[in-house]
Amino acid sequence: MKLQLALLERAARENRVAHLLLFHGGSALHQREVALRLAQILNCPNAGSEGPCQECPTCRKILSGNHPDVSWLKPLKATIGIEQVLAWQEKAYLKHYEGEYKVSVIEQADTLTLPAANSLLKVIEEPPERTVIILCAENAEGILPTIQSRAQLVFFPNLSEESWLRGLAEVDEQEASLAFRLSGRNQNLAADILQHGVLWLQEWVGKFRTAVEEEDFLKLFALFPIDKNQALLCLQVMAVQAQEGIKNGTIRPYEFLAIGKAIDVLRQQANPRLVIEVLALELFQQGGAGCD
The missing domain is CATH 3.40.50.300 (P-loop containing nucleotide triphosphate hydrolases)
Structure with a gap:
């Protein structure tokens, strides 16, 4: 380089x-x-x-x-x-x-x-x-x-985590490290996570998982309002986690494919709420989310 x-x-x-x-x-x-x-x-x-x-x-x-x-x-x-x-x-x-x-x-x-x-x-x-x-x-x-x-x-x-952290200014190093791990070592995605807030993202993904695992559509209401960029960010992190889960044998491939499809649809100017709700219903039918 x-x-x-x-x-x-x-x-x-x-x-x-x-x-x-x-x-x-x-x-x-x-x-x-x-x-x-x-x-x-x-x-x-x-x-x-x-x-x-x-x-x-x-x-x-x-x-x-x-x-x-x-x-x-x-x-x-x-x-x-x-x-x-x-x-x-x-x-x-x-x-x-x-x-x-x-x-x-x-x-x-x-x-x-x-x-x-x-x-x-x-x-x-x-x-x-x-x-x-x-x-x-x-x-x-x-x-x-x-x-x-x-x-x-x-x-x-790609930069190492240490090199990426050195390039950041005035951020909490522990929070930045967590963002880097959540992103699957994707520096651009990690930067977006930091911008929107690691805590907010973890809470949102946690609520989505709970709604899917319990097959409770009403619990999805707590996820909104959410704009398109926020929705893309959450879905991208979920895709990273699903990919890791497939490697570990804790998640079945259909979930990763469903999330990938939702990301593609959302990028085509679709309504973020509709995309999230359709994804949740699809995972309901497959037996819930296998996320840890």
Whole structure:
């Protein structure tokens, strides 16, 4: 990874970096840090072999998110829709304000809807002059193949728990460790768990399990209201636990498949309450949840 990033930085210094980069795997935080550093190298007037100077007005603007030629795009809800990409597309073709390069970073690019991805492809096929687009994704397979084929892929390996904890600022280490374990060592999912609260998530999952084990539909009412992002987070953690349970022989595969189906349906703009209730009824019919 260090060698790959060193070569990437060298290409940026020599003005021969690819116009489309696809960062995938690892931590979203790590991807964001590398994207910031590349944006600085491409625009810092004092950049050298050690990287950007970090002291000039350009470096400071990029770091604070105030540089007019460095933009960030991420999901407003669960996905990045066509409206967001069309608005971004207009800005992408504007002239440079003050930088050498325009850098556009699209976070969670694997959440692009198909119309949004096709709209993005039009810009990729005819990129504006001195523009670098960086797609950040947890899973490269979630990116349209026609986009993947035009990108330079940069893989980020998973960090160890210790390395991930070192990258966090002002968090309870015990809570962060628990979030990391609940996520199945998925750093992006662990960060989401921390953001929403480990205690809240454990309580919600516990109530869902109780309702399913007792086949008591009325107990599901205590799980709501819940928004789409919260529901996705809970289902993802339940999927991790189900996967571990299958390995340990404490959970039957049907539960993991049912949760996976619920996640897919929810990502397609379905009502979170309806998805949760349908999942619970499906598990009722299969004889309750086998979660510990």
